[in-house]
Every structure is written in structure tokens, then in C-alpha cells.
Amino acid sequence: MTTTAVPAAGAPASGAHAVAPHARGSRETWVALGFIVPTVFGFVVFYFWPSLRGFGLSFTDYKFFSDTSFVGLANYQRLLTDETFWNAMAVTVWYVVLNIGFQTVLAVLLAVLLHRLTRSVVTRGLVLMPYLVANVVVALLWFWMLDAQIGIVNQVLSWFGTGPVSFFGDEAWAIPTIAFVNTWRHLGYTALLIFAGLVMIPKMLYEAGKVDGASEWQMFWRITMPLLRPVLAMVLVITVVGSFQVFDTVAVTTGGGPADATRVIQYYIFDLAFQRLDYGYASAVSVVLLVILSVIAFVQLRLMRANESDLS
Amino acid sequence: MVTVDTAVAPTSRTPGREAGGSSPGRVLAWACLIAIIAITLFPFYWMLRTALSNGTTLATAGTSWLPVDFTWGAFKRVLGLATVEEAQAEGGSGAAVDFWLYLRNSVLVAALITAGQVFFGALAAYAFARMRWPGRDVVFFVLLTALMVPPIFTQLPNFLLMRDLGILNTYAALVLPFFFMTPFAVFFLRQFFLGISPEIEEAARLDGAGHVRTFFRIIVPMSWGPITTLALLQYVQAWNEYFWPLLVGSERGVRTLTVALGVFRSQTPQGNPDWPGLMAATLIAAIPVLLLFIAFGRKIVDSIGFSGIK
Numbered sequence: 001m002t003t004t005a006v007p008a009a010g011a012p013a014s015g016a017h018a019v020a021p022h023a024r025g026s027r028e029t030w031v032a033l034g035f036i037v038p039t040v041f042g043f044v045v046f047y048f049w050p051s052l053r054g055f056g057l058s059f060t061d062y063k064f065f066s067d068t069s070f071v072g073l074a075n076y077q078r079l080l081t082d083e084t085f086w087n088a089m090a091v092t093v094w095y096v097v098l099n100i101g102f103q104t105v106l107a108v109l110l111a112v113l114l115h116r117l118t119r120s121v122v123t124r125g126l127v128l129m130p131y132l133v134a135n136v137v138v139a140l141l142w143f144w145m146l147d148a149q150i151g152i153v154n155q156v157l158s159w160f161g162t163g164p165v166s167f168f169g170d171e172a173w174a175i176p177t178i179a180f181v182n183t184w185r186h187l188g189y190t191a192l193l194i195f196a197g198l199v200m201i202p203k204m205l206y207e208a209g210k211v212d213g214a215s216e217w218q219m220f221w222r223i224t225m226p227l228l229r230p231v232l233a234m235v236l237v238i239t240v241v242g243s244f245q246v247f248d249t250v251a252v253t254t255g256g257g258p259a260d261a262t263r264v265i266q267y268y269i270f271d272l273a274f275q276r277l278d279y280g281y282a283s284a285v286s287v288v289l290l291v292i293l294s295v296i297a298f299v300q301l302r303l304m305r306a307n308e309s310d311l312s
Numbered sequence: 313m314v315t316v317d318t319a320v321a322p323t324s325r326t327p328g329r330e331a332g333g334s335s336p337g338r339v340l341a342w343a344c345l346i347a348i349i350a351i352t353l354f355p356f357y358w359m360l361r362t363a364l365s366n367g368t369t370l371a372t373a374g375t376s377w378l379p380v381d382f383t384w385g386a387f388k389r390v391l392g393l394a395t396v397e398e399a400q401a402e403g404g405s406g407a408a409v410d411f412w413l414y415l416r417n418s419v420l421v422a423a424l425i426t427a428g429q430v431f432f433g434a435l436a437a438y439a440f441a442r443m444r445w446p447g448r449d450v451v452f453f454v455l456l457t458a459l460m461v462p463p464i465f466t467q468l469p470n471f472l473l474m475r476d477l478g479i480l481n482t483y484a485a486l487v488l489p490f491f492f493m494t495p496f497a498v499f500f501l502r503q504f505f506l507g508i509s510p511e512i513e514e515a516a517r518l519d520g521a522g523h524v525r526t527f528f529r530i531i532v533p534m535s536w537g538p539i540t541t542l543a544l545l546q547y548v549q550a551w552n553e554y555f556w557p558l559l560v561g562s563e564r565g566v567r568t569l570t571v572a573l574g575v576f577r578s579q580t581p582q583g584n585p586d587w588p589g590l591m592a593a594t595l596i597a598a599i600p601v602l603l604l605f606i607a608f609g610r611k612i613v614d615s616i617g618f619s620g621i622k
Contacts, residue, residue, distance in 0.1 A: 156375070
């Protein structure tokens, strides 16, 4: 496609003969600019300009087909009293708490197991498999396995004497179920990220600990966890921010239902923009999401004092 | 699920010593690991088993390990090879599906996106890592901020842009926002380029090579490993995209597999979804990635740590 228009092909011909340093410097600048033109173009056109436009739209009542007018802060005011919005926030927060709580604990466990028991690439590869497959695939797979009538999970539950659970259809179960499905998908990936951090901890520290008579449990809390802090901080920021944006799983399983029980914030924005065609308001909600995520990332990094590493 | 829950309870079983014998802690640790791997892998098997089952008799033999009434019917339905009667006989809806087309679309779109991202990303990464120019670090920092923005924030206006350009429901719309830049690619390759010894470039400079020639003749061949790893990661990510293709590419001709799956799911009769058909469809969507993984697994696994930490 546009590869033929790559600026590098048109850059000044190579062959820097003996040129004076300052001329070489400015020539280097030109070449460098040539190298980054596509990237900057992509950034400006598809990240920067849309961001500005998004902010701008949030102050209008744009609805695709009718006339648009500037409405100032009206969208934001509407947000404050919009029950569906606050429900979406509550639902999303509940989802994030469940998903991240469960996933992080299990991921640390898995990472430690991988670190201590077997470091084979095959094992690590196996736990990563769910991550490679699309969210939509995973969602449908579990949608089948957790089916209220003939899904395998309910069949197994019936052996234990408990009744069938409508995992996706019951208001109380829907979010925990989606949290579980996404944990299943991301566990391996998160565990491998933590694993990479574990590998960096010098063995010597554990040997010294053993000499001092510390138990496994003590060494885990006194040595491993503190040294993992920067890695954990980064992993938590990534997973929390990602978790807030859950969409695919909800879209193909519950579609926001039953009765708004899974209408998470990104689904609500999608709903507003493309089903109710209320684009201006949807933009305002997405601005709010952006602000929330930035604050969360900032607060998390501060709380976990991620910049300091006890190793250094 | 039950075993994993109890395993989280604190006991002295946490890390089993590498050099230790088979203490109860170690046995429990292995039990946990095996349980986790089993829960990870079982659904994949179940997907296969269901896809090879007969839809109408599926309900009666719910927990059988083997496919129920082994049949290729589901795959035939999903690939558009079954007649309406055949489809309905096995519990399908008889509606037309055409997963070959969607497969082709996914392959094409993911390939285009990956080619652009890797090529332009490598160029930019080199400029940031090895060239000196005014404002270099500031621009890099600004580009990084793009990593922080939640995708949906830019996707709504990008949708409008595609619409204004009149390219909705074309391959161009599916590919363009991702084609020129992804902060991850620039970041990932820059880290690697920073690690290349400068002497090589100086030697090339002495021989009279400029930046362009140095880049294409020396740096790129040297970096083939990370470049292919990046290409793999980006291909998988592009393949699995759902939200953006849903917005701009839901028309049949350009539909990708992920979007097609969503459509197939919403088309299945509400009372009795065509489970084997659905599982066959998901398998078709998953298999190419799994094949890539079998071929290149080691690279992918190793890259997780590198990209995550740096």
C-alpha cells in the first residue's frame, strides 16, 4: 500500500563523504526526520487530532444526522444525574475489583510455581495459550461451557448436588462470571510478566535467607514480595487500566444484560454512540473515562512507590 | 476451580525448594500447577469435542468426553458447504455463513497492519535510538503518551474520520489507524536498538555509508530476531481485534473473523443455539494463531518478559 511512499526511499542518497561536523549534524537531522515522518503522521492523524476532536465533540450535541450545536458543559451535567452512567461505573468497578483481585493473586502464585518448579518453555507456553486467542473466542467458549442447561460446568455441578446456575443470565452471577472468563484468559500473560520480575531477584538472597533459617513463607514475604514491587506495580497498572476497558466479552455474551447488570462503561459508550447515536454525549463519557484511568494510573504508581527498587 | 481455590489458602507450601526432596509442600505445589494447567487446557479440548458433535443429540450426552455422534457437519455449516437440510438436520439454522471469506479478510488485514507497524516502527525506533536531532527525547515522550490513552477515546473520532473520508467498510478503514504507528512497536524496537554496540555503525560510517544504508544493510539484518518477534506479537494482536473492526468493518465483504463470530452468535436461534456450529466457528478463528504459536512459541514466550519489564 503506502510502503512505496516510504520517505526513507526518497531520503538523501547515502554516502556521507567528509563533511564538516555541523553540516553533518543538520544532515543527520533531516535523515532522522525522514525516518520518523510516518510515525509522526500516524500519531498526529490517528491519535492527536482525534483526541482533540473527542474533547471538542463532548461539548456538542452531535447526533450524526441532525444539526449540531455547541452545548457547553451540558453533557457533563447530564452525566452527573445519569443513572445508567453511575450504574455502569459501579458495575465496572465491581468487575475490576473481582477480576484484578482474583487474577493478581493467582498470577503471583503461578509465577512462583513456574519459577520454582519448572522453567520449561513448554509449560510457560501452555499457560499463555488462552491469551493468544481472541477475547471473542474465549467469551464464546465459556459461554458454551457455562450454559445454564447443557453446559459442562453445570453438569459437573449437578454431580455435587447443587442446582444449575445461570452464569450469564443471573444478575448476581453475570459480572463475577465475566471476571472469571477474563481471568482465565489473562492469567498466563500476567504470570509471565511477574515471572520475568522473579527471575531478576538474585538467588544469593534466598541462600542467605536459608542460612539464617528463614522458612519459605517468610522468604516469600520478606524477600520476594518487596523486590517484586516495581514489577507488580507495573503489572497492576497495566491490568487495572485494561480491565476497566472490558468490552469484547460483554458484547458477545450478555450484551450489557441482564437488565444492565453487565453494562460496563465501555459498552455504555458504544451503546450511546452507535445504537442511540448520541455521539456528543458518548464523547463526554469517554473523556471522563480517560480522566479516571489517568488518575488511577497515577495514584497506583505513587502508592506502590514504583520508582524505587529495593534492588538498587 | 475448586482445587485452585483451596490452594490459595496460606500454608507452608509456597515455593517448593528447587533442590528439595518431595516434601508435602512440593507435592502440593505440583498439584496446584497441574490443576492450573488442566483448567487452562481443558476448554480447548472441549471446544474441539463440541465442534465435532451432532447438535441435535448434544443435549442428551452432555458430559461424554468424546464427540457426540461424531460428525464434520458443524465445520461444513460454518464454511458454507452444507445444504439447508443438512444444516437443520443437525441443529443449525440454515442461514448462510461464509467463513472462508472472513478468514481471508482477517489474514489480509492483520498482515497489512503488521507490515506497516513493523516497518515504520523500526524506522522511527532507529531514529530515536541512534540518531541525534533536536527535540528527540521530547517527541519520544509525547509518542509514549499515546500509550496511555484508552483506545475508545480515539476510536470514536476516528470512526467519524473514516466516515468523512468515505471509506467506511473498506480494508483501508480497518487498517489505517494502526498502520503507521503503534507506540508499542517503537518502544520495543528502540529498546533493542539501544543495545546494539555503536562501533558497528561507526565502522559503517567510516566506510562511507549514510544512515539509510547503515540501517537497511546492517541494523535490520542484525535485528531480525526482535523484528520477527514484534511482527508475531502485532499480527496476533491485529488478528484478535474486535471493537474497531466492529465499528468500521461490519459489512460482509470486509468482515473479519472476530466480527463474524459476533454476528454468528447473534444469529443463532435463541432457544437452541447451534453449539457445534459456534464451536467450529471459534476453532476456525483460533487455529491460525495457535499454529503460529506452535511454530514460534519460544519467541513469543520469551518476549513477554522483555516487553513487559522494559
